[in-house]
């Protein structure tokens with residue numbers, strides 16, 4: 001299914017990005033079968049896109065990048081073009097200039113593979129930090145900044161220390 005492109009409905013990014021915010025699919029697609037990660041259910045960006053369009057009437061996913069497991073390895077997919085902001089009701093205004101990156105799936109019960117942290121760091125996070133000139137302290141998990149204190153996004157299976165060490169490993173700041 002092809003979802004129409006309607007950029008006029010999206011908020012234009014008018015400030016330089018200052019943060020990266022990490023999600024899994026818990027906060028937006030937690031109840032969706034396609035958002036679960038197990039052997040039987042395939043997580044797909046396309047599946048969440050169609051759901052988002054049909055049931056939420058949204059023309060674009062609320063993430064700029066999605067890291068998804070595809071045929072044995074991970075790939076990073078561009079979801080929302082990053083000349084547009086993603087807006088969340090539970091994220092304070094100061095974090096509006098953020099690039100949102102999701103790891104496809106719901107990780108409340110299972111841990112994320114090391115390769116996924118490496119993919120996040122190598123394919124998206126390190127380049128963004130370099131290009132927009134901010135550091136890993138500005139890479140935040142959705143649950144760290146949400147006004148909803150019960151929110152678990154990304155799920156408990158997402159380990160921030162593992163993400164930070166992968167960022168260090170692939171940092172482009174090193175000579």
Ligand SMILES: [Zn+2]
Pocket residue numbers: 022023024026027028142153154
């Ligand atoms: Zn989230």
